[in-house]
Amino acid sequence: MPPFARKLIDWYAHAHRPLPWRETADPWAILVSEIMLQQTRASVVIPYWQRFLERYPTPAALAIAPEQELLTMWSGLGYYSRARNLQKAAQAITDAGGFQPDYDFLRALPGVGDYTAAAVASIAFGLKHAVLDGNVMRVAARLANDAGDIGAGVTKKRLQAAVDQLIPTPQPGLFNQAMMELGATLCVPRQPQCLLCPVAEFCEGRKAGRASELPVKLRRAVPILEAMTLLVVEREGELLMWQRPADADRLAGFWELPEASRLPQAKLGEKLGTVRHSIVNHSYTITVYLARLPRALPGKETQLKWIKRNQLAELPVSTTSRKAIQLWVKGRES
Numbered sequence: 001m002p003p004f005a006r007k008l009i010d011w012y013a014h015a016h017r018p019l020p021w022r023e024t025a026d027p028w029a030i031l032v033s034e035i036m037l038q039q040t041r042a043s044v045v046i047p048y049w050q051r052f053l054e055r056y057p058t059p060a061a062l063a064i065a066p067e068q069e070l071l072t073m074w075s076g077l078g079y080y081s082r083a084r085n086l087q088k089a090a091q092a093i094t095d096a097g098g099f100q101p102d103y104d105f106l107r108a109l110p111g112v113g114d115y116t117a118a119a120v121a122s123i124a125f126g127l128k129h130a131v132l133d134g135n136v137m138r139v140a141a142r143l144a145n146d147a148g149d150i151g152a153g154v155t156k157k158r159l160q161a162a163v164d165q166l167i168p169t170p171q172p173g174l175f176n177q178a179m180m181e182l183g184a185t186l187c188v189p190r191q192p193q194c195l196l197c198p199v200a201e202f203c204e205g206r207k208a209g210r211a212s213e214l215p216v217k218l219r220r221a222v223p224i225l226e227a228m229t230l231l232v233v234e235r236e237g238e239l240l241m242w243q244r245p246a247d248a249d250r251l252a253g254f255w256e257l258p259e260a261s262r263l264p265q266a267k268l269g270e271k272l273g274t275v276r277h278s279i280v281n282h283s284y285t286i287t288v289y290l291a292r293l294p295r296a297l298p299g300k301e302t303q304l305k306w307i308k309r310n311q312l313a314e315l316p317v318s319t320t321s322r323k324a325i326q327l328w329v330k331g332r333e334s
């Protein structure tokens, strides 16, 4: 094995964090972990991943799951299109008679991009496909002393070619995991720990004294700030909730507390506080009020429903509403 890969994999063998999906070669368990990890931290993913695989131990089990149950299992992880795509992928895998040990098969599954296909192909099937996620891009840019804008397609191609050169034929999955671990633990964004790095001798960015300036990122999306007001309307252990229509652009089928604009007849009571939530490049500030209704709901409000509080745990509830409800519960307990 080439010295770079040998040193990296040897380091990984003793230094890696014990994450449960690293203890399995089951492609389904690995695919689920990779989809969950796409926009969520590992520490948050662990309990979700364990519960999810208990409920859906095989693609066939998820393929036939009711959507509301699936969304409830995913509730809190956000980015719900991932859950829906994972179910479509499970159906495609089941239709194909199981996983095919083939990159193109994996890449064609709904919700599976270059990174996820390479991760599952290499880790579960030992196929030589180098992953390029944000961590690996940073490591690769520093190793090559590449000051190209990592937001540019041409830089990504160059970095992909660089890791394609480095990945060894034996143990490509371990190599990929080691590159990601190096980026997550030592080759971190602000202050890379070069003195502890197992591949420092190969690193051109370190030799040039500018590792911490790399990678270069020119385009920064300015977050869009949004404000909303959510109402907690209670009636004898029930909360008034609103279900998003099945064809909504976002969070279709999810339950939410009503926004104030949806209930103009409501009388606002105590302000319970504010919660914040960020998603993609939107940053929400949500003000939460207690409110009461002066009269029964008008008939046209068909998507509003009284839901028993203990039923909420079994329903897909959006993260913003979940946070607002927690605020209300905390206020009642204090």
Ligand code: SF4
Residues within 6 Å of the ligand: 139, 142, 143, 186, 187, 188, 192, 193, 194, 195, 197, 198, 199, 200, 201, 203, 205, 206, 211
């Ligand atoms: S030597 Fe430093 S900059 Fe280079 S790969 Fe290692 S941690 Fe990253």
